[in-house]
Amino acid sequence: MNQSRVDQLSPKYVWSNFQKLLDTPRPSYHEEAVQTLLLLFGKSLGLETYRDEVNNVIIKKPGQLGGENSAPIILQGHLDMVAQKNEGNSHDFKIDPITTIIDGDWVRANGTTLGADNGIGCAFAMGLLESKDIAHPPLECVFTACEEAGMHGAIGLKGDHFEGKIMLNLDTEEEDELIIGCAGGVDLIFEKEFNQIAAKGVRQRIAIKGLKGGHSGIDIHRGRLNANKLIPNVFAGVDDIQLVSIKGGSLRNAIAREAFVDFYTSEVNLPKIRENFESLWEKNQHAEGGLKFELATLNEEANALSIEDSKLVLSAISNCQHGVKAWDQHFEGVVETSTNLGVITLEAGKFNMANLIRSASEEARDNFAQEMISAQKDLDGKAILEGAYPGWKPNPESKILSITGEVFKDLRGKAPKISSIHAGLECGILSKAMPDVDIISFGPTITGAHSPDEQVSIASVEKTWLLFLEVVKRLM
Numbered sequence: 293m294n295q296s297r298v299d300q301l302s303p304k305y306v307w308s309n310f311q312k313l314l315d316t317p318r319p320s321y322h323e324e325a326v327q328t329l330l331l332l333f334g335k336s337l338g339l340e341t342y343r344d345e346v347n348n349v350i351i352k353k354p355g356q357l358g359g360e361n362s363a364p365i366i367l368q369g370h371l372d373m374v375a376q377k378n379e380g381n382s383h384d385f386k387i388d389p390i391t392t393i394i395d396g397d398w399v400r401a402n403g404t405t406l407g408a409d410n411g412i413g414c415a416f417a418m419g420l421l422e423s424k425d426i427a428h429p430p431l432e433c434v435f436t437a438c439e440e441a442g443m444h445g446a447i448g449l450k451g452d453h454f455e456g457k458i459m460l461n462l463d464t465e466e467e468d469e470l471i472i473g474c475a476g477g478v479d480l481i482f483e484k485e486f487n488q489i490a491a492k493g494v495r496q497r498i499a500i501k502g503l504k505g506g507h508s509g510i511d512i513h514r515g516r517l518n519a520n521k522l523i524p525n526v527f528a529g530v531d532d533i534q535l536v537s538i539k540g541g542s543l544r545n546a547i548a549r550e551a552f553v554d555f556y557t558s559e560v561n562l563p564k565i566r567e568n569f570e571s572l573w574e575k576n577q578h579a580e581g582g583l584k585f586e587l588a589t590l591n592e593e594a595n596a597l598s599i600e601d602s603k604l605v606l607s608a609i610s611n612c613q614h615g616v617k618a619w620d621q622h623f624e625g626v627v628e629t630s631t632n633l634g635v636i637t638l639e640a641g642k643f644n645m646a647n648l649i650r651s652a653s654e655e656a657r658d659n660f661a662q663e664m665i666s667a668q669k670d671l672d673g674k675a676i677l678e679g680a681y682p683g684w685k686p687n688p689e690s691k692i693l694s695i696t697g698e699v700f701k702d703l704r705g706k707a708p709k710i711s712s713i714h715a716g717l718e719c720g721i722l723s724k725a726m727p728d729v730d731i732i733s734f735g736p737t738i739t740g741a742h743s744p745d746e747q748v749s750i751a752s753v754e755k756t757w758l759l760f761l762e763v764v765k766r767l768m
Contacts, residue, residue: 295402296394301750303757305419306412313411314392319375319385320441323347326371330418330435337422346448347437353421355430359768362429366459366729367420369413370439370446370718374742376546377404379501381744400740400747408748409741410439413462416760428764432456439463439718440545442679446718451726458692458767459726460760461719461733465510465741466709467752470696471733473623473712474720475509475650476683479544480631480661482608482645484673488595491534491556495590498526498553498565500540502582505549507742508632509650509715512547513616517580519551520633524610526553526568526585530561534596535605537638544634544648545716546742551636556596562587597641605643608671609636612645617660620652620712622686627714629656631664643673650714652683684720684731686712692732692763699762704755734759 299311312333318326327349334341334351341351349371355362375385381403391402400406417433420426432454437445464471500519520540527533534556541548557565569585576583597605617629629651637644647664651657657680665675687693693710700708719731736752739745 294394295391298392298394298399303419303754305423306415306753306757309418309422310411310415313407313414314390317386317388318371318373318407320372320438322386323372323437327437330371333418334421339421344449344453346445348445348449349435350453351421351433353431353433355428355768356424357427359427359429362768364430364432364454364456365764365767366454366456367417367431367433367462368436368459368718368722369410369417369462370436371414372438372440373407373409373411374405374440374543374546376505376542376549376743378744379550397750398747399750401744404744405742406746406748408738408746409465410463412738412748412753413735416462416757420764426761427768429768436718443681443716443718443721446721447681449722449725454726457729459722459729459731460692460763461717461731462735463717464713464733464735465738467735467737467749467756468709469711469734470693470700470708471711471713471717472688472690472693473652473686474684474717475652475714476654476657476681476720477648477650477716478657478661478680479678480647480649480664481676481678482612482668482671482673483676484643484671486597486601486641486643488641489598491536491594491596493532493534493556493558495536495554495556495592495594496562497588497590498555499584499586499588500526500551501549501586502584503549503580504582504745505547505743506740507715508545508547508634508648509630510713510741512630512632512714513627515579516547517576517583518614518633519548520609520636521614522572523551523553523636524606525572526565527606528568530557530564532561532599533557533602533606534599535602535638536594536596538636540636541634543742544632544646546634547632548634549743554590554594555602604671605638608645608668611667612647613664613667618656623712626712628652629660630714631660650716652712652714654682681716682720682724684717684723690730690732692730695766696732696734696763699759699766703759703762
């Protein structure tokens, strides 16, 4: 295991470009630097390069080495990354490059998300764009903006930028899978404003830390603990709680790894809270060995919610569903509908719970949202549904699926797994904007996406690059 740059790994076309992305800050909503990088990259190659109205970068390249007269193809990936880091890590995603560690076959970051989701996919497209020795048809590459925080780039992308009728989306994380469908989603946010009053008792702060977290779609079926859902459990059997503040989770599309609660209570209740800590740790230590609870005394005085309103908040968190709602009836082992309680905040009396509901069925998604809203009637707050995006309906008769499946079998001696994914690929949105474009998604093996455990397999990148190049060649 060593801390090292990745630009010397093979295939160099991929890793050298991924290193450029690692060196360039690109958290969602802070993508100006990486967009500038791509604009300069394309223009330095003498290619048609521009940024559209919603900050997607588009680079077009003529076919080469026999592909000059072929129909163009579209390559698509997103430039932004999820910004998550371990407690105590000083990394600033807005200004700092990502530091990498090579550990055997795996590349990961040093205590932060890596950004292989979807930097590796973008690096595939960049590698082909800069190549002079690889045969390919005309390329129309689109690097979308702000995928991880609402898919704004895909939503605003206009189909008339492209002539291609086949799209390769490079945002999948299992090397043996070809993805032909994905879940849609919607954000469900609960808001309620409470009065604050003078508090009684001792002021304490609870920290819930060390959980695995993960991607709120791909990992939602793994049964990982959500720090936000543990908050009511640490107060079980304790009646006189007055909440000052809550900060749980940081992203609606990541399973919450940490939560912090500032509150007042009678000193006599502290042993019961510690007893709850021990019980929760004993119950969950085998699945979540890093789970930690901390209880600290705060001396500074603050106003807090009343005991009754604090119970209402804790009840709302308890009543908020998290996890798998239903399994897909068409693809074995794939979730159809789920929800993630991603972020909870309570600050100056303002309470907010942000959920991301995903489903392969828009009807199931919307019905589940109404069910969750009904479960919060006692909160008597505001329920906001926003940012809805469509799923991607599978097409088993897809031409590009047939071609990619044949290439996969030729190269690897076995058939690929054809599946749908319980995550919000941009393909669903793009298929609506470009209904006559045939789309497939594939990519190398990435684990731990949306968490500091994110890592990408070096061998898988090479295997997937060879698959990618051969698919592109057969489209000439």
